[in-house]
Amino acid sequence: MAWGARSPIGACALDVRLSPVPKPWLPMQQYACTFARLTFHGAVFPTPIGWTGVAYSEVGLARVALPTPSQHEALAAIGAAEPVDDAPPQWLTDLVAALARYLHGERVRPAAPLDLSGVTPFQRRVLLLAAEIPYGQVRTYGELARLAGAVGSARACGQALARNPVPLVIPCHRVVGANGSLAGFAGGPKLKRWLLRLEGAIP
Incomplete structure:
Protein backbone atom coordinates (compact mmCIF):
# COMPACT_ATOMS: atom_id res chain seq x y z
CA MET A 1 0.00 0.00 0.00
CA GLY A 105 4.51 -3.99 3.66
CA GLU A 106 8.19 -4.69 4.23
CA ARG A 107 9.17 -8.12 5.52
CA VAL A 108 10.62 -7.02 8.84
CA ARG A 109 10.17 -8.21 12.40
CA PRO A 110 9.53 -5.40 14.89
CA ALA A 111 11.41 -6.34 18.04
CA ALA A 112 12.11 -4.80 21.43
CA PRO A 113 12.93 -5.78 25.00
CA LEU A 114 9.62 -6.68 26.65
CA ASP A 115 8.07 -5.90 30.01
CA LEU A 116 5.46 -8.64 30.46
CA SER A 117 5.23 -8.19 34.22
CA GLY A 118 1.47 -7.75 34.08
CA VAL A 119 0.62 -11.13 32.53
CA THR A 120 0.00 -14.54 34.08
CA PRO A 121 2.49 -17.42 33.68
CA PHE A 122 0.14 -19.18 31.24
CA GLN A 123 -0.36 -16.03 29.20
CA ARG A 124 3.40 -15.48 29.12
CA ARG A 125 3.94 -18.99 27.72
CA VAL A 126 1.31 -18.45 25.05
CA LEU A 127 2.61 -15.00 24.11
CA LEU A 128 6.20 -16.17 23.79
CA LEU A 129 5.07 -19.06 21.59
CA ALA A 130 3.10 -16.65 19.40
CA ALA A 131 6.21 -14.48 19.12
CA GLU A 132 7.96 -17.37 17.35
CA ILE A 133 5.42 -17.68 14.51
CA PRO A 134 7.25 -16.64 11.33
CA TYR A 135 6.13 -13.82 9.07
CA GLY A 136 3.53 -15.01 6.57
CA GLN A 137 2.54 -18.12 8.54
CA VAL A 138 -0.33 -18.94 10.89
CA ARG A 139 -0.98 -21.36 13.73
CA THR A 140 -4.27 -22.40 15.30
CA TYR A 141 -5.29 -21.71 18.88
CA GLY A 142 -5.32 -25.46 19.46
CA GLU A 143 -1.75 -25.84 18.20
CA LEU A 144 -0.53 -23.06 20.45
CA ALA A 145 -2.39 -24.49 23.44
CA ARG A 146 -0.75 -27.87 22.86
CA LEU A 147 2.71 -26.28 22.63
CA ALA A 148 1.97 -24.40 25.86
CA GLY A 149 1.27 -27.72 27.60
CA ALA A 150 -2.47 -27.15 27.81
CA VAL A 151 -4.01 -29.62 25.35
CA GLY A 152 -7.70 -28.91 24.84
CA SER A 153 -7.41 -25.32 26.05
CA ALA A 154 -7.77 -23.53 22.72
CA ARG A 155 -10.34 -21.14 24.21
CA ALA A 156 -8.03 -20.21 27.10
CA CYS A 157 -5.24 -19.71 24.60
CA GLY A 158 -7.45 -17.36 22.60
CA GLN A 159 -8.34 -15.40 25.71
CA ALA A 160 -4.66 -15.03 26.58
CA LEU A 161 -3.86 -13.73 23.10
CA ALA A 162 -6.84 -11.36 23.13
CA ARG A 163 -5.16 -9.64 26.09
CA ASN A 164 -1.78 -9.42 24.38
CA PRO A 165 -0.34 -6.09 25.63
CA VAL A 166 2.11 -5.75 22.73
CA PRO A 167 0.36 -6.72 19.46
CA LEU A 168 2.38 -6.48 16.23
CA VAL A 169 5.57 -7.02 18.26
CA ILE A 170 4.10 -10.30 19.51
CA PRO A 171 2.12 -11.18 16.36
CA CYS A 172 -1.02 -12.67 17.90
CA HIS A 173 -2.83 -11.90 14.62
CA ARG A 174 -1.04 -14.97 13.20
CA VAL A 175 -3.15 -17.29 15.34
CA VAL A 176 -6.46 -18.39 13.83
CA GLY A 177 -9.34 -20.72 14.60
CA ALA A 178 -9.23 -24.40 13.66
CA ASN A 179 -11.50 -23.61 10.70
CA GLY A 180 -9.43 -20.58 9.69
CA SER A 181 -11.72 -18.06 11.39
CA LEU A 182 -10.19 -14.69 12.26
CA ALA A 183 -11.92 -14.04 15.57
CA GLY A 184 -10.12 -13.45 18.86
CA PHE A 185 -8.02 -10.40 17.93
CA ALA A 186 -8.30 -7.18 19.93
CA GLY A 187 -8.11 -5.13 16.73
CA GLY A 188 -11.08 -6.97 15.21
CA PRO A 189 -11.33 -9.33 12.22
CA LYS A 190 -10.93 -6.58 9.58
CA LEU A 191 -7.55 -5.51 10.89
CA LYS A 192 -6.50 -9.13 11.44
CA ARG A 193 -7.41 -10.00 7.84
CA TRP A 194 -5.56 -6.93 6.56
CA LEU A 195 -2.39 -7.83 8.47
CA LEU A 196 -2.45 -11.45 7.29
CA ARG A 197 -3.00 -10.35 3.71
CA LEU A 198 -0.17 -7.85 4.07
CA GLU A 199 2.10 -10.76 5.00
CA GLY A 200 0.73 -13.01 2.27
CA ALA A 201 -0.54 -15.53 4.82
CA ILE A 202 -4.05 -15.54 3.35
CA PRO A 203 -5.36 -14.59 -0.11
Whole structure:
Protein backbone atom coordinates (compact mmCIF):
# COMPACT_ATOMS: atom_id res chain seq x y z
CA MET A 1 0.00 0.00 0.00
CA ALA A 2 1.43 3.37 -0.97
CA TRP A 3 2.26 5.93 1.67
CA GLY A 4 -0.52 8.46 1.90
CA ALA A 5 -3.13 5.98 0.63
CA ARG A 6 -6.32 5.59 2.62
CA SER A 7 -6.35 2.48 4.74
CA PRO A 8 -8.74 -0.32 3.74
CA ILE A 9 -9.59 -0.70 7.42
CA GLY A 10 -12.66 1.38 8.11
CA ALA A 11 -11.88 2.02 11.77
CA CYS A 12 -8.32 3.08 10.99
CA ALA A 13 -8.91 5.08 7.81
CA LEU A 14 -6.51 8.00 7.88
CA ASP A 15 -4.51 9.80 5.23
CA VAL A 16 -0.91 9.73 6.45
CA ARG A 17 1.64 11.59 4.33
CA LEU A 18 5.14 10.35 5.02
CA SER A 19 8.34 9.84 3.08
CA PRO A 20 8.27 6.98 0.54
CA VAL A 21 11.25 5.60 2.47
CA PRO A 22 10.07 5.18 6.09
CA LYS A 23 12.33 6.89 8.59
CA PRO A 24 12.27 7.01 12.39
CA TRP A 25 9.62 9.48 13.52
CA LEU A 26 11.87 12.01 15.22
CA PRO A 27 11.77 13.89 17.42
CA MET A 28 9.25 11.74 19.30
CA GLN A 29 7.56 13.58 22.13
CA GLN A 30 7.62 11.44 25.26
CA TYR A 31 4.69 11.32 27.69
CA ALA A 32 4.13 10.12 31.21
CA CYS A 33 1.58 7.30 30.93
CA THR A 34 -0.55 5.53 33.49
CA PHE A 35 -2.49 2.31 33.09
CA ALA A 36 -3.22 -0.58 35.43
CA ARG A 37 -2.25 1.87 38.21
CA LEU A 38 1.36 1.80 37.02
CA THR A 39 3.45 4.60 35.50
CA PHE A 40 5.31 4.32 32.22
CA HIS A 41 6.75 6.49 29.50
CA GLY A 42 5.19 6.50 26.06
CA ALA A 43 5.06 7.98 22.59
CA VAL A 44 2.75 8.02 19.58
CA PHE A 45 3.58 8.13 15.89
CA PRO A 46 1.85 7.91 12.50
CA THR A 47 1.90 4.78 10.33
CA PRO A 48 0.38 4.06 6.91
CA ILE A 49 -2.89 2.95 8.55
CA GLY A 50 -3.23 5.27 11.52
CA TRP A 51 -1.67 6.54 14.71
CA THR A 52 0.05 3.96 16.90
CA GLY A 53 1.18 4.30 20.51
CA VAL A 54 3.74 2.54 22.66
CA ALA A 55 4.39 2.59 26.40
CA TYR A 56 7.53 1.31 28.07
CA SER A 57 9.27 0.90 31.40
CA GLU A 58 12.91 0.59 32.38
CA VAL A 59 12.56 -3.12 31.61
CA GLY A 60 11.18 -2.74 28.10
CA LEU A 61 8.06 -2.40 25.97
CA ALA A 62 4.89 -2.73 28.04
CA ARG A 63 2.08 -1.80 25.64
CA VAL A 64 1.39 -1.28 21.95
CA ALA A 65 -1.80 0.49 20.93
CA LEU A 66 -3.08 -0.73 17.57
CA PRO A 67 -3.54 1.94 14.87
CA THR A 68 -6.32 4.47 15.49
CA PRO A 69 -7.64 7.30 13.30
CA SER A 70 -6.20 10.13 15.40
CA GLN A 71 -3.24 11.12 17.53
CA HIS A 72 -5.62 11.91 20.38
CA GLU A 73 -7.01 8.36 20.39
CA ALA A 74 -3.52 6.87 20.33
CA LEU A 75 -2.53 9.01 23.32
CA ALA A 76 -5.64 7.88 25.19
CA ALA A 77 -4.92 4.24 24.37
CA ILE A 78 -1.55 4.35 26.14
CA GLY A 79 -2.85 6.41 29.07
CA ALA A 80 -0.72 9.42 28.17
CA ALA A 81 -0.89 12.40 30.51
CA GLU A 82 1.60 15.27 30.49
CA PRO A 83 4.61 15.51 28.13
CA VAL A 84 8.06 14.85 29.59
CA ASP A 85 11.47 15.96 28.37
CA ASP A 86 13.16 12.56 28.42
CA ALA A 87 14.74 11.31 25.20
CA PRO A 88 13.49 7.95 23.90
CA PRO A 89 15.81 4.95 24.25
CA GLN A 90 17.49 3.81 21.05
CA TRP A 91 15.57 0.55 20.96
CA LEU A 92 12.30 2.52 20.88
CA THR A 93 13.49 4.60 17.92
CA ASP A 94 14.45 1.37 16.14
CA LEU A 95 11.08 -0.20 16.98
CA VAL A 96 9.10 2.75 15.62
CA ALA A 97 11.05 2.57 12.35
CA ALA A 98 10.46 -1.19 12.14
CA LEU A 99 6.72 -0.87 12.82
CA ALA A 100 6.40 1.78 10.11
CA ARG A 101 8.24 -0.45 7.64
CA TYR A 102 6.20 -3.50 8.63
CA LEU A 103 2.87 -1.70 8.14
CA HIS A 104 4.17 -0.39 4.83
CA GLY A 105 4.51 -3.99 3.66
CA GLU A 106 8.19 -4.69 4.23
CA ARG A 107 9.17 -8.12 5.52
CA VAL A 108 10.62 -7.02 8.84
CA ARG A 109 10.17 -8.21 12.40
CA PRO A 110 9.53 -5.40 14.89
CA ALA A 111 11.41 -6.34 18.04
CA ALA A 112 12.11 -4.80 21.43
CA PRO A 113 12.93 -5.78 25.00
CA LEU A 114 9.62 -6.68 26.65
CA ASP A 115 8.07 -5.90 30.01
CA LEU A 116 5.46 -8.64 30.46
CA SER A 117 5.23 -8.19 34.22
CA GLY A 118 1.47 -7.75 34.08
CA VAL A 119 0.62 -11.13 32.53
CA THR A 120 0.00 -14.54 34.08
CA PRO A 121 2.49 -17.42 33.68
CA PHE A 122 0.14 -19.18 31.24
CA GLN A 123 -0.36 -16.03 29.20
CA ARG A 124 3.40 -15.48 29.12
CA ARG A 125 3.94 -18.99 27.72
CA VAL A 126 1.31 -18.45 25.05
CA LEU A 127 2.61 -15.00 24.11
CA LEU A 128 6.20 -16.17 23.79
CA LEU A 129 5.07 -19.06 21.59
CA ALA A 130 3.10 -16.65 19.40
CA ALA A 131 6.21 -14.48 19.12
CA GLU A 132 7.96 -17.37 17.35
CA ILE A 133 5.42 -17.68 14.51
CA PRO A 134 7.25 -16.64 11.33
CA TYR A 135 6.13 -13.82 9.07
CA GLY A 136 3.53 -15.01 6.57
CA GLN A 137 2.54 -18.12 8.54
CA VAL A 138 -0.33 -18.94 10.89
CA ARG A 139 -0.98 -21.36 13.73
CA THR A 140 -4.27 -22.40 15.30
CA TYR A 141 -5.29 -21.71 18.88
CA GLY A 142 -5.32 -25.46 19.46
CA GLU A 143 -1.75 -25.84 18.20
CA LEU A 144 -0.53 -23.06 20.45
CA ALA A 145 -2.39 -24.49 23.44
CA ARG A 146 -0.75 -27.87 22.86
CA LEU A 147 2.71 -26.28 22.63
CA ALA A 148 1.97 -24.40 25.86
CA GLY A 149 1.27 -27.72 27.60
CA ALA A 150 -2.47 -27.15 27.81
CA VAL A 151 -4.01 -29.62 25.35
CA GLY A 152 -7.70 -28.91 24.84
CA SER A 153 -7.41 -25.32 26.05
CA ALA A 154 -7.77 -23.53 22.72
CA ARG A 155 -10.34 -21.14 24.21
CA ALA A 156 -8.03 -20.21 27.10
CA CYS A 157 -5.24 -19.71 24.60
CA GLY A 158 -7.45 -17.36 22.60
CA GLN A 159 -8.34 -15.40 25.71
CA ALA A 160 -4.66 -15.03 26.58
CA LEU A 161 -3.86 -13.73 23.10
CA ALA A 162 -6.84 -11.36 23.13
CA ARG A 163 -5.16 -9.64 26.09
CA ASN A 164 -1.78 -9.42 24.38
CA PRO A 165 -0.34 -6.09 25.63
CA VAL A 166 2.11 -5.75 22.73
CA PRO A 167 0.36 -6.72 19.46
CA LEU A 168 2.38 -6.48 16.23
CA VAL A 169 5.57 -7.02 18.26
CA ILE A 170 4.10 -10.30 19.51
CA PRO A 171 2.12 -11.18 16.36
CA CYS A 172 -1.02 -12.67 17.90
CA HIS A 173 -2.83 -11.90 14.62
CA ARG A 174 -1.04 -14.97 13.20
CA VAL A 175 -3.15 -17.29 15.34
CA VAL A 176 -6.46 -18.39 13.83
CA GLY A 177 -9.34 -20.72 14.60
CA ALA A 178 -9.23 -24.40 13.66
CA ASN A 179 -11.50 -23.61 10.70
CA GLY A 180 -9.43 -20.58 9.69
CA SER A 181 -11.72 -18.06 11.39
CA LEU A 182 -10.19 -14.69 12.26
CA ALA A 183 -11.92 -14.04 15.57
CA GLY A 184 -10.12 -13.45 18.86
CA PHE A 185 -8.02 -10.40 17.93
CA ALA A 186 -8.30 -7.18 19.93
CA GLY A 187 -8.11 -5.13 16.73
CA GLY A 188 -11.08 -6.97 15.21
CA PRO A 189 -11.33 -9.33 12.22
CA LYS A 190 -10.93 -6.58 9.58
CA LEU A 191 -7.55 -5.51 10.89
CA LYS A 192 -6.50 -9.13 11.44
CA ARG A 193 -7.41 -10.00 7.84
CA TRP A 194 -5.56 -6.93 6.56
CA LEU A 195 -2.39 -7.83 8.47
CA LEU A 196 -2.45 -11.45 7.29
CA ARG A 197 -3.00 -10.35 3.71
CA LEU A 198 -0.17 -7.85 4.07
CA GLU A 199 2.10 -10.76 5.00
CA GLY A 200 0.73 -13.01 2.27
CA ALA A 201 -0.54 -15.53 4.82
CA ILE A 202 -4.05 -15.54 3.35
CA PRO A 203 -5.36 -14.59 -0.11
